[in-house]
Amino acid sequence: MRIVTWNVNSLNARMPRVTEWLGLFEPDVLCMQETKMSDDAFPAGEFAELGYESFHHGEGQWNGVAILSKVGLDDPRANFADGCAPDAEARVCWATCNGVRVASCYVPNGRAIDHDHYQYKLAWLARLRADLDANADPGDNVVVVGDFNIAPETRDHYASSTDFENATHVSQPERDALADICGWGLTDVFREFHDADELYSWWDYRGGNFHKRKGMRIDLVLASASMTGAAELCLVDRNARKGESPSDHAPVFADFAV
DNA sequence: ATGGTGGCCTTGCCA
Numbered sequence A: 001m002r003i004v005t006w007n008v009n010s011l012n013a014r015m016p017r018v019t020e021w022l023g024l025f026e027p028d029v030l031c032m033q034e035t036k037m038s039d040d041a042f043p044a045g046e047f048a049e050l051g052y053e054s055f056h057h058g059e060g061q062w063n064g065v066a067i068l069s070k071v072g073l074d075d076p077r078a079n080f081a082d083g084c085a086p087d088a089e090a091r092v093c094w095a096t097c098n099g100v101r102v103a104s105c106y107v108p109n110g111r112a113i114d115h116d117h118y119q120y121k122l123a124w125l126a127r128l129r130a131d132l133d134a135n136a137d138p139g140d141n142v143v144v145v146g147d148f149n150i151a152p153e154t155r156d157h158y159a160s161s162t163d164f165e166n167a168t169h170v171s172q173p174e175r176d177a178l179a180d181i182c183g184w185g186l187t188d189v190f191r192e193f194h195d196a197d198e199l200y201s202w203w204d205y206r207g208g209n210f211h212k213r214k215g216m217r218i219d220l221v222l223a224s225a226s227m228t229g230a231a232e233l234c235l236v237d238r239n240a241r242k243g244e245s246p247s248d249h250a251p252v253f254a255d256f257a258v
Numbered sequence B: 001a002t003g004g005t006g007g008c009c010t011t012g013c014c015a
Helices: A011-025 A044-049 A116-135 A174-182 A225-230
Strands: A002-005 A029-033 A055-056 A065-069 A074-078 A094-098 A100-106 A140-145 A219-222 A232-238 A253-255
Touching: A002 A011, A002 A074, A002 A100, A002 A140, A002 A219, A029 A140, A044 A055, A044 A174, A065 A094, A065 A100, A094 A116, A116 A140, A116 A174, A140 A253, A219 A225, A219 A232, A219 A253, A225 A232
Parallel strands: A002 A029, A029 A100, A100 A140
Antiparallel strands: A002 A253, A029 A065, A055 A065, A074 A094, A094 A100, A140 A219, A232 A253
16 A cells, blocks of 8 residues: 655645656555645546545645545545634545545645744644544554745755754754654654755755755654565655656655555 | 745845
């Protein structure tokens, strides 16, 4: 079972690349982030023609997450179900695919350490942990993927003497919040297979950063123990960042023997 | 040199 996470940075802009990629890699489940469209505009029919059921949680201009599956899509759920008021932004949805409870997450960027959005980011991550506590069992097959907007370790971002000073994506509170989510019972599957640095999933459009290899690994596949044990590979398709009109994120996918 | 590129409901905001 192949599960993918891909921040597409507008599904309208990326639909040709997404459908091409589905044909090349034939994933069983594709989780997208930043679809940037309303539910009404989501091209469920086009995906159905490609063999995929889909569930979209969108808001329009910003954010938006989706799950596509060709191995069943049951119990879809938008937003948190932690007993608190729904998040005003469309940043998480869930579905059960082939017996695996899957989440597609678009964690808030944070913008700056002293910005309100940074506090929103930390609160959002705490809500994700609470949602797991309330609605999932770490003994089950659970895979939580998405754009976490956090580089878990120093080896997960390019070297710079200035860019990561007092910066979001690398701060200890963000990393602690991610560790708390993993502490529920999830493992960063990519690091089960690859120890090297300079392995990234996002590169800023600006400044030719992709070609300078200035990126960050912020798109993660987090898996429960049973799924981590069943993992066969985890890769970034760096080629998807090349060519005409790419997203600034590459797809990250993992294969599981389930 | 506080930039740059690309997305959107575009002349500003978000990433």
